[in-house]
Amino acid sequence: MGKLLVFGHQNPDTDAIASAISFAYLQNQLGVEAEAVALGTPNEETQYALNYFKKDAPRVVETVANETDQVALMDHCEAQQSVSDIQDVEVKFVVDHHRIANFQTANPLYYRAEPVGCTNTIIYKLYKENDVEIPASIAGLMVSAIISDTLLFKSPTCTKQDIVVATELSTIAGIDLNTYGLDMLKAGTNLSNKSEEVLIDLDAKSFTMGGKNLRIAQVNTVDVPELLERRAALVAAMSASNAANNYDIFVLVITDILTSESTILPVGTDLDTVAEAFNASYQDGLLVLPGVVSRKKQVVPPLTNAFEG
């Protein structure tokens, strides 16, 4: 067996990067030769957290079978969100807080999923269960991931456990949750310096639902109208991505992190089914969804039901 490579999903967000680092460190402490890697470079929010806690970004890999035969998947399980050659290695561990789909193994494995707001909330429990101490810098990345995934506890995916764990981690990391949290989230909403092609790929995941290929991207902002000034160019980028990647529908979810409201801009086929999923009507081609901030809990399940129902 080669070294255990630990990584989060493609288009890594803060939880994907931080969970790879925190789980690999835990495995190291338990005597396992493990290395955190990533399927992409950190976004600006994650880079803010890495800089703050003086940690390097994980090495980026395109494939894994060329260097190992065993991997650990963090914050995802679906093959289309994972490394391109996932079929050629054995998945030994999964720690995740998403649905299970498009995933199968030939052998028993360690799989730990809980319906909490963040993978790092589960990893915190693994540290406790294995009686391993969490260094301040690792705790800092872990709490950053919880802040990111729960939008500072505002998301409906946030559970009591996430808040309790984040509070404990913030003490270890020596930060004030609210001050640090808002600074970190704002660092991730600087959209003006990014091309439309980059924006629609910043936090995007692919799903297969009822035989259709959906790409669902989410962009956090504190100024929706400013972003919608670039609507024509965004639609052109999404259309090009649909054509290039064989997506049937590209769904862009623009989330205002201050008002907790999302605006949905879809491009492709079956747009009526998208509106039906949210029981909403298009206004100027947009669906405005008050209270919707979570792709996992408020966007993917209704779309799955509508396309597979």
Next chain:
Amino acid sequence: MGKLLVFGHQNPDTDAIASAISFAYLQNQLGVEAEAVALGTPNEETQYALNYFKKDAPRVVETVANETDQVALMDHCEAQQSVSDIQDVEVKFVVDHHRIANFQTANPLYYRAEPVGCTNTIIYKLYKENDVEIPASIAGLMVSAIISDTLLFKSPTCTKQDIVVATELSTIAGIDLNTYGLDMLKAGTNLSNKSEEVLIDLDAKSFTMGGKNLRIAQVNTVDVPELLERRAALVAAMSASNAANNYDIFVLVITDILTSESTILPVGTDLDTVAEAFNASYQDGLLVLPGVVSRKKQVVPPLTNAFEG
């Protein structure tokens, strides 16, 4: 939400029955309205354990959606091993020690799998993590499940954790592990009073591998030649089962629990692929595999590799 129904796989073995009882009790203690049910009646080994610890067999159900909308799967995850209307309810919990396949959800869930010898070894950890005391009778069923799944620690699926947990549980249950364990295992090897149709269905699971439908049944015995005197009738029963259920291959694994050797008798198509899977040759239509006692670890993975490779 209705009451949480907790159940193991079809053709329940001791782990399937015991894990439903032990997990439902744990959930009750945590304030969840949960009931252990079963997808079949207990086999003789399990009935021995239930009688010994004075516990009733769980109520048998054919379907679940008529009485609830949420379930917990124990000791399995694959749809074809589960209740017939599994697609109509939400899977809220899985505790398992098998591969993950033919399983998907629309929503996040609690999924706990570990590569240990028995589901009840994992459930024991859940009791500890939640600080819930295990009553003696529940501990007795849990240790019975570990003895059953590991063939009293002889199976290669058995881990150190299974031995440590079984030893602790035996103390709570007030039994001598070896004396009780051998008595319980022997209670399950009384094959003479069973028809061939019953024998091949006693501990049988269905798998889809490389587009083929495989039925893999395992029978434990202390006298393989005695069982093989009934070979012609066994083959007839397996052929009839293939025809009735659309199985391509029926693989009967006859395991001598004293010598830890299995004899494989397959019926159907692709018999060469079956032999190839084990790197073995047929002698009088049988594959004799020394040291093979575990369907999960020593039978399913090589067959999966051979049929999907």
